[in-house]
Amino acid sequence: MAYRVPEELYYTKDHEWALVDENIVTVGVTDYAQDTLGEIVYVELPEEGQKVTQNESFGVVESVKSVNDLLAPVSGTVIEVNTSLSENPGTINDDAWNEGWLIRIEMDTEKELASLIRAPEYKKLIQD
Amino acid sequence: MASEVNAILKTALNETHRKLGGKMVDFAGWDMPVEYSGLRLEHIATRTHVGLFDVSHMGEVFIEGSHAMPFLQGLLTNDVSKCEIFQAQYNMMLNEKGGVIDDLIVYRLEEKKFLLVVNASNKNKDFELMQKVAKDFLTKGSLNSSHLILEDQSSAWSQLAVQGPKALPLMAKIFPECTEIKKFRFKILKWQNLDWLVARTGYTGEDGFEVYGPNGSVESLWQEITTLGVGFGLLPCGLGARNTLRIEAGLPLYGNEINDSQLPLNIGMNWALKTTKKEAFMGQQPLATALENLTEENAKKLVGLISLEKAIPRDGYRVLSFDKTQIGLVTSGTYSPSLNRPIAMALVDTSYTNETCLIEVRKNFVEAKIVNLPFVKKK
Numbered sequence: 001m002a003y004r005v006p007e008e009l010y011y012t013k014d015h016e017w018a019l020v021d022e023n024i025v026t027v028g029v030t031d032y033a034q035d036t037l038g039e040i041v042y043v044e045l046p047e048e049g050q051k052v053t054q055n056e057s058f059g060v061v062e063s064v065k066s067v068n069d070l071l072a073p074v075s076g077t078v079i080e081v082n083t084s085l086s087e088n089p090g091t092i093n094d095d096a097w098n099e100g101w102l103i104r105i106e107m108d109t110e111k112e113l114a115s116l117i118r119a120p121e122y123k124k125l126i127q128d
Numbered sequence: 129m130a131s132e133v134n135a136i137l138k139t140a141l142n143e144t145h146r147k148l149g150g151k152m153v154d155f156a157g158w159d160m161p162v163e164y165s166g167l168r169l170e171h172i173a174t175r176t177h178v179g180l181f182d183v184s185h186m187g188e189v190f191i192e193g194s195h196a197m198p199f200l201q202g203l204l205t206n207d208v209s210k211c212e213i214f215q216a217q218y219n220m221m222l223n224e225k226g227g228v229i230d231d232l233i234v235y236r237l238e239e240k241k242f243l244l245v246v247n248a249s250n251k252n253k254d255f256e257l258m259q260k261v262a263k264d265f266l267t268k269g270s271l272n273s274s275h276l277i278l279e280d281q282s283s284a285w286s287q288l289a290v291q292g293p294k295a296l297p298l299m300a301k302i303f304p305e306c307t308e309i310k311k312f313r314f315k316i317l318k319w320q321n322l323d324w325l326v327a328r329t330g331y332t333g334e335d336g337f338e339v340y341g342p343n344g345s346v347e348s349l350w351q352e353i354t355t356l357g358v359g360f361g362l363l364p365c366g367l368g369a370r371n372t373l374r375i376e377a378g379l380p381l382y383g384n385e386i387n388d389s390q391l392p393l394n395i396g397m398n399w400a401l402k403t404t405k406k407e408a409f410m411g412q413q414p415l416a417t418a419l420e421n422l423t424e425e426n427a428k429k430l431v432g433l434i435s436l437e438k439a440i441p442r443d444g445y446r447v448l449s450f451d452k453t454q455i456g457l458v459t460s461g462t463y464s465p466s467l468n469r470p471i472a473m474a475l476v477d478t479s480y481t482n483e484t485c486l487i488e489v490r491k492n493f494v495e496a497k498i499v500n501l502p503f504v505k506k507k
Contacts, residue, residue: 038166038167039166042439060490062439062440062463063463064167065462
């Protein structure tokens with residue numbers, strides 16, 4: 001199965017995506033991640049104002065099958081949380097790239113973006 | 129080459145699963161479908177209509193000979209002499225400490241011929257041990273290999289499970305005599321001039337059948353069931369639904385409710401532990417001692433937990449009283465498609481009599497209702 005991997009995004013090897021708009025980073029999980037997890041039934045997200053650290057867990061996504069940590073693509077402060085997911089976690093399955101976004105982070109330093117991967121490398125990762 | 133030794137195993141239906149769009153995962157070294165159309169749809173289809181599962185990864189060991197019965201009595205916990213021809217019986221195999229090596233179903237094919245169906249993940253370990261025990265058994269009794277024959281035929285046999293309220297009318301179209309098979313009984317029935325072992329057993333809590341047959345013909349049986357199944361609301365189901373169905377039915381799974389380091393006490397299966405049968409079985413002594421020493425204070429009970437919040441309790445999570453004293457551990461947890469709530473099975477102190485408790489989910493404590501198993505009863 002071929003998964004869509006938008007060119008403009010940054011990716012973690014743990015299957016989070018990051019959309020960078022100046023110093024604001026919107027974070028979600030990839031289409032590959034939601035499909036592998038199966039039906040998502042619960043999401044645990046941080047509160048606004050909470051600090052997150054690159055490569056560390058900022059929350060949890062649970063499907064019927066498993067529980068998985070969500071890793072922050074960059075360090076910074078959470079400025080917005082997609083609270084609609086607490087009632088409708090299945091939005092992540094339906095629209096992982098848009099409506100299924102998780103949090104927005106005000107990032108501490110752009111330097112951390114260098115350790116994220118881009119679409120071609122991510123595509124290769126999920127093909128293996 | 130290690131890569132050849134560890135090559136992933138495939139059932140005879142592997143191509144069929146892929147064509148159906150099955151999402152394939154590595155399960156105990158087997159390339160198996162975890163879901164096709166979606167775990168929830170498959171689960172609900174099995175509860176309301178009928179589900180078809182490929183469970184050919186399970187192991188099939190045949191045991192035959194004049195001394196098959198005394199051998200099995202010494203190997204297994206249940207009283208195999210009570211199992212009649214064409215009857216199936218739940219059993220466990222214990223190690224010397226009383227921990228569980230595996231749980232399995234014995235099918236008595238003839239007076240002195242048995243089929244043992246074991247877990248895929250334990251098959252090699254089981255068969256090696258059975259061979260070792262058989263060798264000692266023969267030596268001790270001054271017998272030879274003609275008295276007891278063990279054969280691992282796992283790679284030649286396939287198994288399909290057809291489960292749900294519509295399993296009977298559907299299967300009657302293929303095997304008309306299957307309507308006469310009672311629960312935990314089986315018959316050898318013909319289809320396309322071949323013998324199939326058709327058993328009224330299952331692992332979903334629903335009525336249904338498990339059908340054993342040769343690899344070379346299972347594809348045509350699968351196609352026949354799915355073609356006829358259209359009129360019965362059948363869906364092919366993956367291992368994901370198999371797990372949520374068995375949790376709702378309160379059935380133990382090796383690795384979760386039972387394992388090799390714990391005595392198999394209090395999981396609702398004590399009826400299969402016949403410590404008073406004539407022949408001593410492996411692991412009987414520690415088990416008998418533990419059963420004798422069981423008191424109101426130290427006994428545990430396998431119960432159901434229904435979480436009142438959204439996070440799912442997973443195996444290994446602690447169960448606590450409201451003053452945060454540990455009273456048990458979660459053994460299996462999932463999201464229940466039937467109840468639309470997170471549920472779990474847990475081994476909890478019987479001395480705890482409250483109707484609610486706490487479960488430690490990561491750094492939070494969530495409240496849960498304690499219920500008797502199963503969560504879902506057959507309609």
